[in-house]
Amino acid sequence: MVSTYETIKNQARKIIHHYHSMELADWQSRPRTMSEYELWMDLLHLFKSQAIEASRLNDLTQSQQLVQDYFEDTTSSPPSPPTLDKLVRKVCDLVPSIYQALLNNKPLESIEELLQVAEPTPKQGTEPASEKVLSELMDAYLSENQLKGWKMRTIKQYEHSLFIALHLLGDGPVSSLNHTHDIHMIYRTS
Known part of the structure; x- marks a missing residue:
């Protein structure tokens, strides 16, 4: 039986393949001049930079659109909301x-190789920690930073903030957290 994690990973890869082929087909739809090629390369660098930043900032706007477009284009039914x-x-x-x-002029068939580099296969025990409870992750975070040599005063400050967050969110599985928890925390602390 395929785990939920593997199902999501495989579905995400299909969406990435789909978008890659659309972008490539758009570019190859007509002959291009050298200046158009240079502009396209500049845009690809910009888009890559923006995509990396969006991932770091948890800005899911573009990804939501890609997923929505994929399910519309393939007339597949999307999975459940979670x-x-x-x-x-x-x-x-x-x-x-x-x-x-x-940017590497990789054809569609070889993007799988790039995806393997972008996302190595997780080792046992390193799949998403979504089934762990919040207190476990907070303790691990504090312990890790103590080993890194953080000063005790800094650790205590973080410990205090995390304690408040734990009190407001509850000690449930991390997978149960969503944007509504953010809103509840804001209203509780106001």
Whole structure:
């Protein structure tokens, strides 16, 4: 049986392949001049940079559109909302690989190789920590930073902030957290 994680990963790859082929087909739809090629390369660098930044900032706008377009283009039915949210997040992390493939003039068949580099197969125990509870992750975070040599005062400050967050969010599985928790925290602290 295929795990939910593997299903999401495979679906995200299909979406990345789909978008890559659309971008490549658009570019190859007519002969281009050298200045158009140079402009396209500049745009690809810009788009890759923006995609990396969006992934870091958790800006899922472009990825939501890509996922929505994929399901419309393929007339497939989208997964349930919680799975769809995870799929959008996964696509967000993989979008820079599209632009890297285009920058490297990689054909559609070889993008899989690039995706393997962009997202190595997780080792046992390193799949998403979504089933862990918040307190576990907070403890691990504090312990890790203590080993890095953070000063005790800094650790205590973080510990205090994390304690408040834990009190407001509750000690449930991380997978159960979503944007509504952010809103509840704002209203509770106002």
